[in-house]
Amino acid sequence: MRWILLFLCAACLMSAACAQPSHSPVFVTTQWLANHLQDPDLVVLHVSFNRAEYRVGHVPGARFLWYDWLAISTPDNSTEMPPVAQADTVLEQLGVSNSSRLVLVFTGGNVSTTTRMYLALAYFGLGDRVSVLDGGFDAWKSEKRPVATDSPEYRNQDIELHVRPGEIVDADWVRTHLADPGVVIIDARDKRFYDGNGGGASRTGHIKGAKSIPFSSLADSTNRIKDVKALRHMFEEAGIKSGAKVVSYCHVGQQATVVYAVAKMLGYDAAVYDGSFQDWNTRGDGYPVEKP
Numbered sequence: 001m002r003w004i005l006l007f008l009c010a011a012c013l014m015s016a017a018c019a020q021p022s023h024s025p026v027f028v029t030t031q032w033l034a035n036h037l038q039d040p041d042l043v044v045l046h047v048s049f050n051r052a053e054y055r056v057g058h059v060p061g062a063r064f065l066w067y068d069w070l071a072i073s074t075p076d077n078s079t080e081m082p083p084v085a086q087a088d089t090v091l092e093q094l095g096v097s098n099s100s101r102l103v104l105v106f107t108g109g110n111v112s113t114t115t116r117m118y119l120a121l122a123y124f125g126l127g128d129r130v131s132v133l134d135g136g137f138d139a140w141k142s143e144k145r146p147v148a149t150d151s152p153e154y155r156n157q158d159i160e161l162h163v164r165p166g167e168i169v170d171a172d173w174v175r176t177h178l179a180d181p182g183v184v185i186i187d188a189r190d191k192r193f194y195d196g197n198g199g200g201a202s203r204t205g206h207i208k209g210a211k212s213i214p215f216s217s218l219a220d221s222t223n224r225i226k227d228v229k230a231l232r233h234m235f236e237e238a239g240i241k242s243g244a245k246v247v248s249y250c251h252v253g254q255q256a257t258v259v260y261a262v263a264k265m266l267g268y269d270a271a272v273y274d275g276s277f278q279d280w281n282t283r284g285d286g287y288p289v290e291k292p
Contacts, residue, residue: 095154125162215258249273
């Protein structure tokens with residue numbers, strides 16, 4: 001009898017282990033989404049700045065996620081993390097639970113708005129179950145896949161968020177790690193801003209020692225992320241070695257999230273300087289800026 005009980009306990013443990021969700025890939029293909037669209041735990045979120053665009057068409061079953069719900073602006077900085085209570089309410093009202101598997105869908109060229117949502121969800125502890133649809137809704141439509149215009153019915157869910165503060169850093173963290181050989185600061189803005197041309201800031205240029213990887217260079221003309229080999233080469237060219245911590249920034253913390261997502265995909269420890277250059281630029285000479 002004892003051996004039977006031990007066998008049953010072991011079987012239960014193995015079953016539970018097998019039932020645990022694996023870490024979701026950062027980007028999934030349209031075919032992957034088509035194959036999993038009927039999965040009971042799948043929640044597809046259509047990321048947009050307005051609901052009218054969502055009503056025109058979306059992936060069947062997709063729910064509308066307004067960008068500003070998880071990327072608030074304050075009188076001091078733009079595009080910051082919302083309070084945990086706000087994120088909790090937003091996600092529960094979208095029918096997201098701790099067992100949900102999430103796929104984020106962007107429209108047009110709005111890759112960075114959706115990777116910003118990817119960062120937010122990772123910050124609130126859901127990063128191991130969130131992916132971005134590579135190529136977005138335009139890729140889905142270009143393949144003649146079904147499009148819906150109705151809003152799906154779903155129920156509010158309970159969710160318990162576990163904040164992962166290490167997904168974002170602040171100005172003081174960046175300043176104290178400028179000379180850290182294990183940390184690489186990446187400027188995700190267009191190269192002209194990195195070079196000090198334009199931007200409307202009182203100080204132009206880039207954070208001292210930062211390397212340039214423009215966020216727009218990481219995707220092709222169809223807004224699909226480039227292949228892994230090309231991306232690794234770009235990161236190596238920027239001096240990012242295996243095992244390094246990658247911290248990206250941009251103007252206000254949106255474009256930088258494309259670099260963050262790609263760095264995660266490549267296996268790097270990654271974070272975003274959430275205040276980005278808008279915040280750094282207001283802090284004076286103790287937070288150095290340079291030009292090439």
